[in-house]
Structures are given as C-alpha cells and as structure tokens.
Amino acid sequence: MTDRTSARARRRPQRYLPMQILLGFLVIYFLVPFWWVIVNSSKDSPGLFGGDNTLWFTDKVDYFGNLQELFTYGGGIYGRWILNSTLYALAGGIGATILAVMAGYGFAKYRFAARRFSFAIVLGALMVPATALVIPTFIMFSRLGLTNTIWAVILPSLLNPFGVYLMHVYARDAVPDEILDAARVDGAGEVRTFFQIALPLMRPAVVTVLLLSAVASWNNYFLPLAMLSDNRLFPVTVGLGLWQGVASANNAGGTSLWSLIIMGALVSVIPLIIAFFSLQRYWRGGLSVGGLR
Amino acid sequence: MKRRRILAAATALVAASGLVACSSDGDGGGTDASNCTNKITKTDLPVVTMWAWYPNMQLVVDNFNKQNTEVQVCWTNVGQGGDEYDKFQTAISAGTGAPDVIMIEMDRIPNFQIQNAIVDIKKYGFDAVKANYSEGSWKDVSVGDAVYGVPVDGGPMGMIYRKDIFDKYGITPPKTWPEYEQAAQKVKDAGGPQFGDLGANVPAVMMALQIQKGASPFAYDPAQPKSIGVKMNDQGSKDVLDYWGGLAKKGLVGTQDQFTPEYISGVINGKYATYISAAWAPGYLTGAGVGQGQDTGKFAVAPLPQWDTANPVQVNWGGSSFAVTKQAKKPELAAKAAYGLYADKESLTDGWTNQVIFPLNLTALNSPEFVDLKVKFFGGQQANKEVYVPASNAYKGMTYSPFGQYYFDAMTKQISEVIKGSVTGSQAADRLQEDVAKYAKEQGFTVQ
Amino acid sequence: MTLLTSKRAPRAQAKTHKIRGKVHLREHLMGWLFVGPFGIVFLAFLIAPLAYALYLSLFKKQLIGGTSFVFLDNYTKAFTDPSFLSGAWFVLRFSLVAIPLQIVIALAMALILDAVTSLFARFSRLMIFLPYAIPTVIGAVMWGFLYSRSFGPLSDVFGLFGAEAPDFLSSNLIFYGLLNITTWQWAGYYMIILYAALQGIEPTLYEAARMDGAGKWQIAVRIKIPLIAPALILILVFSLIGTLQFFNEPQILRYLAAGTIGTDFTPNMYAYQQAFALANFNYGSAISFALGGVVFICVYAFLFITRKRRSFL
Structure with a gap:
C-alpha cells in the first residue's frame, strides 16, 4: 500500500495552499497542550502560579531539577508507576493479542460447531461497555483474593473482542484457503501451517491489534482505580490521578506537587509516542483492513 | 528468520513479564x-x-x-x-x-x-x-x-486576611457577618478584589458555618442505632446558605472550588481579601507557595466573624x-x-x-x-494565642453522621446549585433535607 | 502458549493421516482449539461478570437491616432516580453533539490529507494523531491546566481581544470544555482510520470519474465518502460506546471542579460512586447493568438503521 501511495504522489503532487494553511491551524490546536506541558514542566511552582506568560519559559528553566524531583519524590514512586504501566501494557497487550490472533484465525478458517453463534456473541460483546464489567469483576476478584494484585489488572485486559473481530476479517481476506490447503497437502500440520504460513501473512494486523490492546491497557484508569489500593501497584494514570487529588488538598508537605504532575504527564506520554512513531509502518497497514473495506 | 525472531522476542517478553509479575506478587x-x-x-x-x-x-x-x-x-x-x-x-x-x-x-x-x-x-x-x-x-x-x-x-476556624488589601481599602477585620458583608461591599465599590470565596467542594465549611448559627444537622445516639435525626433546613442553616448565596450573587465573593491550582493562584495573586479557614491552613498554603517572596508577611488572621457577639460560637473544620x-x-x-x-x-x-x-x-x-509562637506566615503575629487556641477552647464538639460521605456530596451539589443561581439558599436547605432524609430512609433508618 | 503448542502438534499431525470422514471432526477440534483460550477468557471476564452483576442487582443492602432480595426494585429505582436520569441525559446529549462533531472534523481532515501530499501534510497527519497516544486521564489533566484562567493560555488569547477568558469548568461551559477535550483526544484517531480507508480506494476510480467530468468536490462526496462508509459506521459505533460510558475525563476534572461535576455527572461515575464510595455494590451493579443495556440497545438500533451500509457485522 505504501508503494501505491507514493506512486500516486509521484504522479500528481498536490499542494493546495489554503488547505495547507488550514492544516497548519489544526496542527497548532492539536499541539498546544503538548507545548504548554513542555514549557511549564520547566517551571517551579511560583513560576507556574504567578507567571504571566503561560506559553513561554520563565527566567528559571529547570528541567533537570523537576525531573530529579519527579523520580525521587515519595521514594521514587513515579518510576515504579511507569514500570507498572509498562508491565500491564505489555502483559495485557501481548496476552490479548495472542488470544485474539488464535481466535480470529480459528473463526476465519475452521468450520466448527457453533461457530456462527459464538462469533455473533463475540460481536455482541463489542457493544458491552467495558466499565460495566468492573464492579462485578471487582467483587469476584475480592472473593478470590485477587484484588490489589497485578492480576486484577492484567487478567481482565486479556479480553479484546475487537481484536478477535479485526483478526477474523484480516485472516479471512489475507490468508487464502488455497495456500492453507496446499500446505496441508504437503503434509504440514495445522499448527505448523498456522505459524509458518498464516501468521506471516497476518503480521500487519497482529501489530495493529498488539498496539491497540497495549494502548488500551496503558490508558486504563477505571479498572486499576477500582482494583488497586496499594499505590506501589498503580499504573501511571492512577498514580497521577492520586497526585492530582493530593495536590488539590495542598497536601504534599512543602513540595508543590503541581510541578511534578506536569512533569509526570510529560514523561508518561513519551513511551507511547515513541512506540507509535517507530511502528508507524506496521499499524497503518493494519488499520486499513478490518472491516474497513 | 525475521518472523522467528519476532516470535522469540514476544515469547521472551511474555516470559519476562511473567517473571516480573511473580517477583512483585508479594507486594x-x-x-x-x-x-x-x-x-x-x-x-x-x-x-x-x-x-x-x-x-x-x-x-x-x-x-x-x-x-x-x-x-x-x-x-x-x-x-x-x-x-x-x-x-x-x-x-x-x-x-x-x-x-x-x-x-x-x-x-x-x-x-x-x-x-x-x-x-x-x-x-x-x-x-x-x-x-x-x-x-x-x-x-x-x-x-x-x-x-x-x-x-x-x-481545625479551630478563623479568618485569614490580606493586610495589604485591608490597609489599602481602609478596613479593619470585621467582627460580625453583617460587617463582613459591608466590608466586602466597600472593597468592591472601590474596585478591589473579591472579599472571600464560596467553594462548592468544601461542604464541611458550610456545615461548620451553619452550626455556628445554631444548626445541628444530625442527632444520632448509638444506643438506638436505627434512629437518626436529620435537620438541615432549620432557620440557622437557611440563613447561612442565603447569606453566602447572596454574597456570591452580588459578586462580593468568588465561587471557585478551593484547594485547586486556580484557587491557590488566586490567593497568591491577591484575588481574595479573606480566606475563612482553619488553623492548619497556613501550613498548607505555605506548601503551595503562598506567602513567599514579595508576599512574605502580608497575611494575618482574626477570629471568625460572629452572628451574635454577645454569644460567640466557635466551630471546627x-x-x-x-x-x-x-x-x-x-x-x-x-x-x-x-x-x-x-x-x-x-x-x-x-x-x-x-x-x-x-x-x-x-x-x-x-x-x-x-x-506564644510568632507565626512567620502571619508576619510574626501570635496567631495561636490571639485566635486559634481560644477558638479551640471554646469549641463544644458536634454530632456527626453515620453517612457523612453522602451528606457532604449532597451538600456540594446544593452549594453548586446556589452558586449557579438556580435555587436560593433556603430552597437549597430544603432540598438537602429532603435528599438526605430520603437516603437515610433507604438505608433503613427511622428518620425523626 | 508453548505448552499448548507442544501438546497439540502431534495430535494434529496424527490426524492428517486419517481418512476423509474424520476430517470434519478434526476441523471442529482444531477450530475450538484455536478459539478456546479466548473463549475461556471471554467466559471468565465477560459472561461471568455480567451474570454476576445481574444477580447482584437483584439485591439491596442497607446500613441498617443488611441485605435482602428485592428483584427488580433497583432498576425501578434507577429509572426514576434523578441522578441516574440526569447523568444518562447528559451523556446522550453529549453523544449527539460530540460524535458528529468529531467525525465531521476527522472526515474533513482525512479528505484533506488524502488530497494534499506535501511533506507538511505528512507531518500534520502525525501531529493530529498524537493525542491518541496520550492516556485520556493525562489528557484531562493537561486540559485542566489549560482551562485555568490564571495560568492557562486562555487568558492570554482572550486578553488579545480585550475579553475575559471563559471558565470552561463552570457549570455553564463544562459541556464545551469536555467537548473540546474529547475532540482533541479522538479526532486524530478517527482521522487515521478514515485516512487508511481512503488510501485503500483504487486510484483508477478517480481517473474514471474525472473522465466523466467530476470535480474534486464531487469525487470526495460521490466516491470517497460512500466507499469508506463502513469505516465511518465502525467509528460511530465505537465513539457511541465510548461516550455513553464517559468516565475518565470528568472524574479527573472533578478534582478541579467538584461543584460543577457532581458524583452523579455521568451514569458510570454514579455507578462508581455508589459501589466504591457508598459501598452499595447492588445498586452500583444495577446502574452498570442498566447503562450496559442502554448502550447495547442504542448501538444495536444504530446498526439496524444502517444495516445496508455495513459490511462489518
């Protein structure tokens, strides 16, 4: 697809100036919050609250000091939150992707009993708001003694019906039955066929599902907020929410948490931005499929 | 080859996350x-x-x-x-x-x-x-x-105020609530800042100020746990809500949620002449950067204004x-x-x-x-001796509710309505009474 | 994962040598083996919680008197509870404004980016998408600061025109404050999906249309938009589900505006409050379930209306 795009671009380069100017304004709108965070994470709290120019630096630019404060405040809890978020995103993302790839392939390529019915149920599940599940899951987990453990966050995020749906559509379209049959005739087992023939063909969709589920886990707030009470297990979203609450009560004991929250927000968005930019090639290909045709 | 490497990496990641998981399990x-x-x-x-x-x-x-x-x-x-x-x-x-x-x-x-x-x-x-x-x-x-x-x-309560603002507009700390309103009007007429703040997110303050005017929102005796008295629309409660609703309506006080960066920023920048709060407030304000640098020593504290100076009532937040x-x-x-x-x-x-x-x-x-401490935040004023200790000694204690969370949420809601101007203070008090009494009944209490 | 594979592989291989009649059985088996692990997770973390929520919602717990079976009373209560109804009304109203707005913006941006192929356009595409990489919680924290009239940029911008900055956290404007945050957060993501769909259209179709004398505008309206209708519907469904269960942004902004954003601001927040702050899991479950039902019905109704266009279900 990238080939086709660039071929098109070569054929008729398009540079409507008014459109470009419009785009310029849009980019400014989408970037202003980032700019504000980048500028204001350099300030201390008098600079923040008393400063006149909110979109520019004050005389005192202290990124290093704020960063150091961020990673040492409360025994370095922030670093722990980032690690937790990473763990939840990786474990939840990879687990959900493995399950979704297998199930999507299964639904697409095998005619098994109750297939249509099960798939319809999975599609129905797309419409169940995930948060409606949190309260009962919490009580179930509390009976099992699983609340306030990492499993309380990881296990529910293994569920990704949309991933199954996406993989189903992709496997259906991108993995021709003929190739599979040919492999079977050559004596390859089902599992080997899956790994050696089907999986490579499904790679763009796999990366997409992986990214989508990792992002979903990384962004999750409601579930860990409900499940965890030990702040050493918090992901960074819940942790910053906690700081927001503590700071709202002016209650950090001489440290103004507001500067830390701004710096923390900045640091927390960096990993995902890097992941997205570096994996661009894969996920853009994956998004264009999946029922979108 | 490449695919196999990716798979291997993925497997390794899962294994690694499993390991991390196990090792942090004990937490x-x-x-x-x-x-x-x-x-x-x-x-x-x-x-x-x-x-x-x-x-x-x-x-x-x-x-x-x-x-x-x-x-x-x-x-x-x-x-x-x-x-x-x-x-x-x-x-x-x-x-x-x-x-x-x-x-x-x-x-x-x-x-x-x-x-x-x-x-x-x-x-x-x-x-x-x-x-x-x-x-x-x-x-x-x-x-x-x-x-x-x-x-x-x-949390014995007092009135923190900005000396510089009081001096500039030639006012002395008000001793009663009517005086408080007059002073606020005077500052406003002279083009000065707002005199105080009515924050919807601090229902406990409203409760305390109502109790100061004789309200007694709950009557609860643990010997009879099934029965509870709920009285939130007595005249005192209504008067206080009406008073603050009136101040807000006339633009004499702000309606900003307290403890927010916006509020702190306002306190730092002299947007509020007074802050009705408790003895722990100066420490928290200091922590947020208030009263430092050029603002050092600009704050002072006076006793909480009263409704009846002959029978002063001290309250707690x-x-x-x-x-x-x-x-x-x-x-x-x-x-x-x-x-x-x-x-x-x-x-x-x-x-x-x-x-x-x-x-x-x-x-x-x-x-x-x-x-005898000379408090730095108050520019060396002996705040404990002059204000907080007497207030603490005169505080009589109060009866709290077994569903405080609900009560405070409901109060926040009503203060917010008063700020919006959709109800008067008296109406808000009636609604609060209805709301809380209903909740108490739902929870199985006999409401008196 | 490796465990499963090693167990399964010999069995599958052995089966290939069996006679034709058994292929059918093998296919059943293989299908379920692939789908099974997901099925288990599905049962454990979707079906079971739903069933349990339904069960819980039939009981009532009081501070005095304990727990008792009340059948559907919680639902009757929910649908007459002004808190639940006003929250539901808010998210419904919000959906009706926010979703079309986001999609129109996303579509416009996608069409522009599909037509303009400069380096700057490619850069813009990434920048517009950037907010999707920000957790909604962090996005809300950031905008919470930006809305400040004392140290956010609003006062500077409005100051240029000599006007006073609006307070997006006040009860009059919170709707727009949230509208802006969600648009900022999601428009870029929707744009990328639509853009990807647009890129999938065969360029020869445009050539043909151009031969027939169609202008750029007509190509966009007559060819591009109809061809990406399934993608549009997909986005609509997801934004509908997401918006009806609005939680993160208002919950975070509550720290800045507890008076404006009550604990019952959206149904989800109300359910959270009931369950986790007031320890009323039964009523909380009922609200969750009622909300889930409303979402399900809304989405299904929507899909039914658009059934001719969808290829995705």
Whole structure:
C-alpha cells in the first residue's frame, strides 16, 4: 500500500495552499497542550502560579531539577508507576493479542460447531461497555483474593473482542484457503501451517491489534482505580490521578506537587509516542483492513 | 528468520513479564514491609501498615519507628480525604486490603463505625494516654462509650486576611457577618478584589458555618442505632446558605472550588481579601507557595466573624484521628501505633511549627512555645494565642453522621446549585433535607 | 502458549493421516482449539461478570437491616432516580453533539490529507494523531491546566481581544470544555482510520470519474465518502460506546471542579460512586447493568438503521 501511495504522489503532487494553511491551524490546536506541558514542566511552582506568560519559559528553566524531583519524590514512586504501566501494557497487550490472533484465525478458517453463534456473541460483546464489567469483576476478584494484585489488572485486559473481530476479517481476506490447503497437502500440520504460513501473512494486523490492546491497557484508569489500593501497584494514570487529588488538598508537605504532575504527564506520554512513531509502518497497514473495506 | 525472531522476542517478553509479575506478587499482601514509603530499619520487629496523608507523615513515622521497640509502622499515602475513604470503603467491601491503622477525619468516624470497619481501642491502653487530650477531643472520636480513634489535630476556624488589601481599602477585620458583608461591599465599590470565596467542594465549611448559627444537622445516639435525626433546613442553616448565596450573587465573593491550582493562584495573586479557614491552613498554603517572596508577611488572621457577639460560637473544620481497622490482624499492636504516632514531642513540634497541624495533644497545646509562637506566615503575629487556641477552647464538639460521605456530596451539589443561581439558599436547605432524609430512609433508618 | 503448542502438534499431525470422514471432526477440534483460550477468557471476564452483576442487582443492602432480595426494585429505582436520569441525559446529549462533531472534523481532515501530499501534510497527519497516544486521564489533566484562567493560555488569547477568558469548568461551559477535550483526544484517531480507508480506494476510480467530468468536490462526496462508509459506521459505533460510558475525563476534572461535576455527572461515575464510595455494590451493579443495556440497545438500533451500509457485522 505504501508503494501505491507514493506512486500516486509521484504522479500528481498536490499542494493546495489554503488547505495547507488550514492544516497548519489544526496542527497548532492539536499541539498546544503538548507545548504548554513542555514549557511549564520547566517551571517551579511560583513560576507556574504567578507567571504571566503561560506559553513561554520563565527566567528559571529547570528541567533537570523537576525531573530529579519527579523520580525521587515519595521514594521514587513515579518510576515504579511507569514500570507498572509498562508491565500491564505489555502483559495485557501481548496476552490479548495472542488470544485474539488464535481466535480470529480459528473463526476465519475452521468450520466448527457453533461457530456462527459464538462469533455473533463475540460481536455482541463489542457493544458491552467495558466499565460495566468492573464492579462485578471487582467483587469476584475480592472473593478470590485477587484484588490489589497485578492480576486484577492484567487478567481482565486479556479480553479484546475487537481484536478477535479485526483478526477474523484480516485472516479471512489475507490468508487464502488455497495456500492453507496446499500446505496441508504437503503434509504440514495445522499448527505448523498456522505459524509458518498464516501468521506471516497476518503480521500487519497482529501489530495493529498488539498496539491497540497495549494502548488500551496503558490508558486504563477505571479498572486499576477500582482494583488497586496499594499505590506501589498503580499504573501511571492512577498514580497521577492520586497526585492530582493530593495536590488539590495542598497536601504534599512543602513540595508543590503541581510541578511534578506536569512533569509526570510529560514523561508518561513519551513511551507511547515513541512506540507509535517507530511502528508507524506496521499499524497503518493494519488499520486499513478490518472491516474497513 | 525475521518472523522467528519476532516470535522469540514476544515469547521472551511474555516470559519476562511473567517473571516480573511473580517477583512483585508479594507486594499485594497487606503487611508486606516492602510496600512502605518509609524505610523500616528494625526489620526484626512486627510491622503494622498505615494510611495517612499528613504532609509531614514521613518524619512522624520515622520518629515513631526510631523510638519504638515493640512495633514498626509501614506507611503509605493512598490519597487525601475522599480518595482515601473510597479506597478504605473498597477494602471493607472486599474484606481485604485495608491497612491496620488509618487516618480518618473525626466527622467520618461514625460512617465507618456503623459498618463495623474500625474497632474500639479503649481496651488497648486508653488509660495511659487519656490525660493527654481534652474531654472534648475524646468526645469527637467516640461513639457512645467506645473510643474509635486517637485525636491528632483539630481545625479551630478563623479568618485569614490580606493586610495589604485591608490597609489599602481602609478596613479593619470585621467582627460580625453583617460587617463582613459591608466590608466586602466597600472593597468592591472601590474596585478591589473579591472579599472571600464560596467553594462548592468544601461542604464541611458550610456545615461548620451553619452550626455556628445554631444548626445541628444530625442527632444520632448509638444506643438506638436505627434512629437518626436529620435537620438541615432549620432557620440557622437557611440563613447561612442565603447569606453566602447572596454574597456570591452580588459578586462580593468568588465561587471557585478551593484547594485547586486556580484557587491557590488566586490567593497568591491577591484575588481574595479573606480566606475563612482553619488553623492548619497556613501550613498548607505555605506548601503551595503562598506567602513567599514579595508576599512574605502580608497575611494575618482574626477570629471568625460572629452572628451574635454577645454569644460567640466557635466551630471546627477538619481535624483527624488515627483509627484501628477491623482487618488489623493484631489490633493490640495497631492500637499501640495509633496511640504512639504523632504523640512525641519532636513530631508535634514539627507539625505545629510548620502549621500543618493544630495539635490536640495537651502537652503541645498547652506548651508556652506553641501558644506564644510568632507565626512567620502571619508576619510574626501570635496567631495561636490571639485566635486559634481560644477558638479551640471554646469549641463544644458536634454530632456527626453515620453517612457523612453522602451528606457532604449532597451538600456540594446544593452549594453548586446556589452558586449557579438556580435555587436560593433556603430552597437549597430544603432540598438537602429532603435528599438526605430520603437516603437515610433507604438505608433503613427511622428518620425523626 | 508453548505448552499448548507442544501438546497439540502431534495430535494434529496424527490426524492428517486419517481418512476423509474424520476430517470434519478434526476441523471442529482444531477450530475450538484455536478459539478456546479466548473463549475461556471471554467466559471468565465477560459472561461471568455480567451474570454476576445481574444477580447482584437483584439485591439491596442497607446500613441498617443488611441485605435482602428485592428483584427488580433497583432498576425501578434507577429509572426514576434523578441522578441516574440526569447523568444518562447528559451523556446522550453529549453523544449527539460530540460524535458528529468529531467525525465531521476527522472526515474533513482525512479528505484533506488524502488530497494534499506535501511533506507538511505528512507531518500534520502525525501531529493530529498524537493525542491518541496520550492516556485520556493525562489528557484531562493537561486540559485542566489549560482551562485555568490564571495560568492557562486562555487568558492570554482572550486578553488579545480585550475579553475575559471563559471558565470552561463552570457549570455553564463544562459541556464545551469536555467537548473540546474529547475532540482533541479522538479526532486524530478517527482521522487515521478514515485516512487508511481512503488510501485503500483504487486510484483508477478517480481517473474514471474525472473522465466523466467530476470535480474534486464531487469525487470526495460521490466516491470517497460512500466507499469508506463502513469505516465511518465502525467509528460511530465505537465513539457511541465510548461516550455513553464517559468516565475518565470528568472524574479527573472533578478534582478541579467538584461543584460543577457532581458524583452523579455521568451514569458510570454514579455507578462508581455508589459501589466504591457508598459501598452499595447492588445498586452500583444495577446502574452498570442498566447503562450496559442502554448502550447495547442504542448501538444495536444504530446498526439496524444502517444495516445496508455495513459490511462489518
């Protein structure tokens, strides 16, 4: 697809100036919050609250000091939150992707009993708001003694019906039955066929599902907020929410948490931005499929 | 080849995350010492876990652990006020996950007592510390005869004001609420800043100000746990809501939520001439950067304005205690910690010199150093002697509700409506009465 | 994972040598083996919680008197509870404004980016998408600061025109404040999906249309938009589900505006409050379930209306 795009671009380069100017304004709108965070994470709290120019630096630019404060405040809890978020995103993302790839392939390529019915149920599940599940899951987990453990966050995020749906559509379209049959005739087992023939063909969709589920886990707030009470297990979203609450009560004991929250927000968005930019090639290909045709 | 590498990497990642998961598994437990924000050096002693949000808690816990030879405290801050209560409530429902000792504002004690979530600590060494606190302090942490908390700090209220603004507009601290309004009008007419603030997110202040005018929102006797008195639309409650609603409507006070960066910024930049608050406020404001640099010494404090100067009433905002939870495996040890924490001279002195607590411990409260302290935030004014200690001594205590959370949420809602101008203060009081009484009935109480 | 594979592989291989009649059985088996692990998770974390929520919602717990079976009373209560109804009304109203707005913006941006192929356009595409990489919680924290009239940029911008900055956290304007945050957060993501769909269209179709004398505008309206209708519907469904269960942004902004954003601001917040702050899991479950039902019905109704266009279900 990238080939086709660039071929098109070569054929008729398009540079409507008014459109470009419009785009310029849009980019400014989408970037202003980032700019504000980048500028204001350099300030201390008098600079923040008393400063006149909110979109520019004050005389005192202290990124290093704020960063150091961020990673040492409360025994370095922030670093722990980032690690937790990473763990939840990786474990939840990879687990959900493995399950979704297998199930999507299964639904697409095998005619098994109750297939249509099960798939319809999975599609129905797309419409169940995930948060409606949190309260009962919490009580179930509390009976099992699983609340306030990492499993309380990881296990529910293994569920990704949309991933199954996406993989189903992709496997259906991108993995021709003929190739599979040919492999079977050559004596390859089902599992080997899956790994050696089907999986490579499904790679763009796999990366997409992986990214989508990792992002979903990384962004999750409601579930860990409900499940965890030990702040050493918090992901960074819940942790910053906690700081927001503590700071709202002016209650950090001489440290103004507001500067830390701004710096923390900045640091927390960096990993995902890097992941997205570096994996661009894969996920853009994956998004264009999946029922979108 | 490439695919295989990706697969291998993915497998390795899953395995690795599994490993991390296993190794951090132990952190889920309640009494694991590795959870603490503080560092425990005497590792051979039994540990009790604790949640608290005092700004100087780290120092308090370290002091306790250093001095104690029986038990060590493992402390975390899981959030301030409502955030902590939500977590505690969740742990109560889950039957696990609560700490052994927990910081609770006194007005929330009945809330958790009625759920049987905190324990009576009278049998665990109450007599030894009884004399350290006043009768009134003990009353605030008791339900009936049982004692559910150790009083730590109180919140006698006063009126913090900006001297520079008062001087500029030629006003003296108002002694009554009508004078307060006149002064506000005067400042406004002269083009000055707003005189105060009506924040919807501090319902406890409104409650205190209503009590000052004779309101008594709850009547609850634990001997008859099924019956509760709810009275939120008496004349005093209505008058106070009408008064503040009127100030807001006339533009004399702001309507900003308090404790927000917006509010702090306003306080720093002189947007408010007064701040009706409690004795712990200066410490918190200092922590947020108020009263520093060129603003040093611009603040002062005066007694809370009164409705009837012949019969002044002093009220309280905030004030917390340490309670022992039902989930504590060794309540006796937990109670030792609750009694001992924030009771040593060093911690108390740190608390009151930085003004993050107004101590209830009589050894501090009655000490000349405390009473005569020249408070830096107030430019050397002897704030304790002039305002807070007399207010604390005149405070009579109040009856709190077993569903404080709901009451405060409902109050916030009504204050917000008053600010919006969709109801008058009196109407808000009526609605609040209806709302809370309905909730009490739903919860199975007989409402009187 | 490796465990499963090693167990399964010999069995599958052995089966290939069996006679034709058994292929059918093998296919059943293989199908379920692939789908099974997901099925288990599905049962454990979707079906079971739903069933349990339904069960819980039939009981009532009081501070005095304990727990009792009340059948559908909680639902009757929910649908007459002004808190639940006003929250539901808010998210419904919000959906009706926010979703079309986001999609129109996303579509416009996608069409522009599909037509303009400069380096700057490619850069813009990434920048517009950037907010999707920000957790909604962090996004709300950031905008919470930006809305401040004392130290956010609003006062500077409005100051240029000599006007006073609006307070997006006040009860009059919170709707727009949230509208802006969600648009900022999601428009870029929707744009990327639509853009990807647009890129999938065969360029020869445009050539043909151009031969027939169609202008750029007509190509966009007559060819591009109809061809990406399935993608549009997909986005609509997801934004509908997401918006009806609005939680993160208002919950975070509550720290700044507890008076404006009550605990019952959206149904999800109300359910959270009931369950986790007031320990009323039964009523909380009922609200969750009622909300889930409303979402399900809304989405299904929507899909039914658009059934001719969808290829995705």
